[in-house]
Amino acid sequence: MATLIDQDFFARLNALNDKFASSVPSTMARLHDARMRFDVAAPDNGLVGELHQILHTIAGSAATFGFRVLGQQARQLEQRLRVLMAFDAVAPQDWENWMAGLDEYVAWAEMNPKADQYP
Template sequence: MATLIDQDFFARLNALNDKFAASVPSTMARLRDARMRFEPHAPDNALVAELHQMLHTIAGSAATFGFRVLGQQARQLEQRLRVLMAFETVSPPDWENWMAGLDEYVAWAEVNPKADQYP
């Protein structure tokens, strides 16, 4: 017997897609704000955790809503951040290198977060 398709499924899915798309600018603004508060000479562990959580959330949900590359790039930044978090001490240049990648990502996402290529 065939499974009946919930008539409202696609309407709900489209509404969720629209909600995610509408949230991208504020998410990028939050990433930019956190990055601006980041001090590579004395990183705040709570801020590092906040950045990690934001990137993890983007990475986990972006592809579901048609933002495949946005999610892939968030995952790469998240993984690089996780490596830095594993060390007792990280040099300021290593943090600055990671932050440059974050800056590039946010600038790209602010222009076209649904793009299918990343520079």
């Protein structure tokens, strides 16, 4: 017996895709705002956690909505951040290096978050 297809499934999926796409600019703005508040000499654990949470959310959901590379790059930043979070002390230069990657990611995502290649 053939499985019936929910007639509204694709309409709901498209609506979710549109909702995700429309949220990308504000998500990038949140990342940028957190980055601007970040002090590499004295990182705030709450701010580190906020950055981690935002990146984790992007990494976990972007591909579902057709933003595969956006999600992959978020996952890489998230994994690098987890490494930094594992240490009791991190040199300011190491935070600067990570922030440079975040800056590049946000700038790229602001231009074309659905691009299929990352520089």
